[in-house]
Amino acid sequence: QSALTQPASVSGSPGQSITISCTATTSDVGAFNYVSWYQQHPGKAPKVMIYEVSNRPSGVSDRFSGSKSGNTASLTISGLQAEDEADYYCSSYTISSISFGGGTKLTVL
Amino acid sequence: QITLKESGPTLVKPTQTLTLTCTFSGFSLNTSGVGVGWIRQPPGKALEWLALIYWDDDKRYSPSLKSTLTITKDPSKNQVVLTMTNMDPVDTATYYCAHHTITTIVDVWGQGTTVTVSS
Numbered sequence: 001q002s003a004l005t006q007p008a009s010v011s012g013s014p015g016q017s018i019t020i021s022c023t024a025t026t027s028d029v030g031a032f033n034y035v036s037w038y039q040q041h042p043g044k045a046p047k048v049m050i051y052e053v054s055n056r057p058s059g060v061s062d063r064f065s066g067s068k069s070g071n072t073a074s075l076t077i078s079g080l081q082a083e084d085e086a087d088y089y090c091s092s093y094t095i096s097s098i099s100f101g102g103g104t105k106l107t108v109l
Numbered sequence: 110q111i112t113l114k115e116s117g118p119t120l121v122k123p124t125q126t127l128t129l130t131c132t133f134s135g136f137s138l139n140t141s142g143v144g145v146g147w148i149r150q151p152p153g154k155a156l157e158w159l160a161l162i163y164w165d166d167d168k169r170y171s172p173s174l175k176s177t178l179t180i181t182k183d184p185s186k187n188q189v190v191l192t193m194t195n196m197d198p199v200d201t202a203t204y205y206c207a208h209h210t211i212t213t214i215v216d217v218w219g220q221g222t223t224v225t226v227s228s
Contacts, residue, residue, distance in 0.1 A: 008112075036214040038156075045158065045205060045221055053214040089156050091214050097169050100148070103155040104189060 004101035011107040017078040020104045022090030024071040032092055033064050036075040037066060040087045040103075049088075050075060084107050113145070116166035120225050121196050127224060129214035131189045131206030132206035138164055138184040145182065145189040149202040150221075152214050157202075161209055162189060198226045 005023045012018040014017055024032050035053045038046035048057055050066035053073060073092075082096045085108040090101040110159075117129035133143060138145060146161035160180040161169045170178050179192045189206065204224055208217040 023219040034214060038215070040156075045218040046215075047218070048213060048216050051216065052156065055212075057213075057216065088207070091156075091158070097171055098146070098161065100156040100158055 002102055003099040004090055004092060006088075006090060006101040006104045008102070009105045009107065011109055012080045013109045014080055014082065016080050017076060017079075018106065020075045020088050020090075020106070022073045022075070022092075022101050024073075024092065026094075032068065032071060032073065035066065035068060035090060035092045037060060037064075038077045038089045039084075040059070040089065042086075046089065077106070082106055084108055111207060111208050111217045113217060114139070115204060115206050115219045115222035115225065117204075117222060120227065122228050123197055123226060125196050127161075127191075127193045127196050127200070129191045129193075129204055129222065129224075131219065133187050133189070133190070133206075133208070136208065137156070137164075138182055138187070138189070140164055141209055146207050146209050146215065147191045148206060148207060148215070148218075149200075149204045151202040152185060154202075159193075159204075160191060163209075195220045201226045202222070 003026045017025045037050040039049050040046040051065050051070045054066040065076045113133040139155045144161050144163040147159040160178050162182050177194045182189045203221040205221045206219045207215040
C-alpha cells in the first residue's frame with residue numbers, strides 16, 4: 001500500500017489542460033515539501049518532469065507545472081499534445097525511505 | 110552528463126540471491142548530498158522504490174523489503190551494488206538504478222535491466 005495515491009487514469013483532448021493529483025495518505029510523508037513527478041513512455045525509463053513540488057528541470061516544457069495544497073500535490077499539463085500520452089508517477093519522502101504513487105495513465109483523446 | 114547503467118543476470122531461480130551492479134559516470138559518490146538508488150517495475154505495474162545509499166554511506170531501504178536487501182558502494186569504481194535474497198517469481202521486474210539528490214529525489218535514471226525469476 002503506497003503512501004501516495006494517484007488516480008488510475010485521466011484523459012484530455014489536444015490543447016486542453018489536465019491535472020493529476022497525488023495525495024499523501026499517511027502521516028509518514030511528513031511535511032510533503034519534496035515532491036517529484038516522472039513521465040514514463042512504454043518501454044522507456046522514467047524522466048523527471050517536476051521536482052521540489054514546482055521546479056522544472058532544464059529542457060522540460062513549461063506546459064508542465066506542479067503545485068501543492070495541504071497533503072495533495074498536483075501536476076498540471078497545459079496545451080495537451082499527443083506526445084504527452086504516458087504514465088505519470090509522483091514520489092516523495094517518507095520517514096525513512098522514498099515512496100512512489102501508483103501511477104496515472106494519461107490518454108490524449 | 111550523468112549516466113547510469115545496470116548489469117546483472119537476466120534469469121534467476123527462486124530462492125537464489127540476485128546481485129545487480131550500477132556503474133555510473135558524470136558524478137562522484139563522494140559529493141555531499143548525492144546518492145544512488147534502485148527502483149523496480151514489475152511488468153505492467155507501478156514503480157517501486159527499493160533502496161538508496163548516500164555519499165556518507167547512509168543507507169535507506171524499503172520497509173517491506175528491508176530484510177532481503179543490501180546496498181553497498183565503491184566510489185573508486187563508480188559502482189553501487191544491490192543484493193536481494195530469496196528471490197521469488199513476484200520479483201520479476203525491470204530494475205533501475207538512479208541518481209538521487211535531496212531536492213530532486215531521483216533525477217537521472219539508468220536504462221533498466223530486466224530480471225526474470227523462474228525455475
